[in-house]
Amino acid sequence: MSPWDEDGDEGVLDLMIESMRRESDGVMSLTLVDPEGGWLPAWSPGAHIDVGLPSVVRQYSLCGDPADRRRYTVAVLLEQRSRGGSEFVHRRARPGDLVEVGGPRNHFALEPADEYRFIAGGIGITPILPMLRQAEAEGTEWRLTYGGRTRASMAFTEALGRHPDRVDIRPEDEFGLLDLDSLLGEPREGTAVYCCGPTGLIDAVEARCAQWPAGALHLERFAAKDFSGLATRPVSVRCERSGLDLHVPASQSILDALEEAGVGVANACRTGVCGSCEVRVLRGMPEHRDSVRSGDGLDDTSSLAVCVSRAVGPELVLDI
Template sequence: MSVYDEGDGVLDLRVESMTVEAEGVLTLVLVDPDGGRLPEWTPGAHVDLWLPEVVRQYSLCGDPDDRSRYVVAVLQAPDSRGGSEYIHRLLRPGDRVEVGGPRNHFALRPAKEYLFIAGGIGITPILPMIREADRRGAPWRLVYGGRSRRSMAFLERLRGYGDRVLVWPEDEQGLLDLDTALAANDDGLAVYCCGPAGLIAAVESRCATWPTDAVNFERFTARDLSALSSAPVTVTCARSQLTLEVSAAESILDALEAAGVGVANACRDGVCGSCEVAVLAGTPDHRDSIRSGAELDDTTSLAVCVSRARTPELVLDI
């Protein structure tokens, strides 16, 4: 039995357990209250947790083969806007949580060899990727940095992988030695990186000349779009038979909602991918925090919460 219908999009799950995984990091195990099987997911996937007044995205870090539970790890962020603070201070085993997804914009593609780079809580999507790389028999290495060993989650689990894992606490060794980690741009090497904005930027700059499909990122926060200008765009909703004039000052999502066109959405800042809509005509200007490299040239869909158009008109399948 499944508790999820592809059209529903939101699950009502129970918090089965909560475990202190590291300093400031809680692991949550979420299950169906009636014991049902949960939707399938693949390494790199995340879910939306619908918390009081906020929706937050968390990577799944358990075993994809275990359909009985979802496992996420939540860092208590000092600048929390309500998500992690609520989970750490108020959420307790037995409570119910609405969960959206899972969705995967950080999928592990086939490669000859993998280099995983994680910073802090960015280790969470990497854990099931390591398991999958092992299953495929592909060589892999992990470089894992954090403020200190006390704050770095899942060290005990990673210890079993031996010298394939390089643990790099900043208080002992300084910043990650990315120059050494990324010294070899071997044919067939795929890089998967998740962590804070500074780590993402540092890896991006060192891999600027690499093939666009060789380096993949999962971001915690949305890109800064303040320097980008926006032009008005005409949006035609093919199924709704509506044509909207979207001003430069409003998002496509806001214009659709004002016209009564419902679109699933969670984060509204280009991080979660829940508002992806198929594009039938026109060229999107992708401004989300999901795509990178060759994915920025995709013309088949766009995230209507932040993205715009490179053409005067877009026709959407909605």
């Protein structure tokens, strides 16, 4: 049975695990190919795919070469409290197995800049790797600060060691926490900051970039933001194309209400992390509660993630 919801599997591909490689203690990379040898959908640095594993769908950043249209490469951290996804990859998956893959999607695209400051924590290095390749190929100045618990737990350090003048590898047990005040204390015009990693690192980088120029900071989160302190109000949702008017109580998500009414919406994570359930807004003001948007993206009124977001006012009109 597909781990995707019944109406959420449009565009899902059956890909084969071509190879597996242990990249560090607790990190396994997988290379996925079309069993028939066909080309895969194009992607750009920062993109992720949804991988269907037994009973769950997980999002993994693509960390290979976008120019290689035959292969997708992802790296999976073995979570101590795995809900089935990472445990399956590390303990049971084998080359030759088929997995369902959706996407790719990119909410963390590399925007043009005069220079880049990359900050990665742990498995957050994965979306950064193809960004480094692109910046290097374009001749743009860049530096990477990469933190982790221990050197043995940090993936891809051998490849990153080829750039000793640009890459600073800082295991916590050797150097302590990353010195973000030195890295980000002085705003730099024309510098784009890209950060991916655990919630604590993301929040700390976001706080220190509050005085940086608008649009300088770009974040990708692997865990959903905590919006539990926000009040949730009922909302009326008009489905323009379906001709339906729905009352969504405070206790129900817009996505659940749509599905209950028979309106199918592609979705994978249901926590606001993957962006697969974005629906265009025709009228009304979204209240974004996803973990994809940050900075100026929070002011976007053109769409919302219906799995977690709500409305500022009493009504939304959706293009669905």
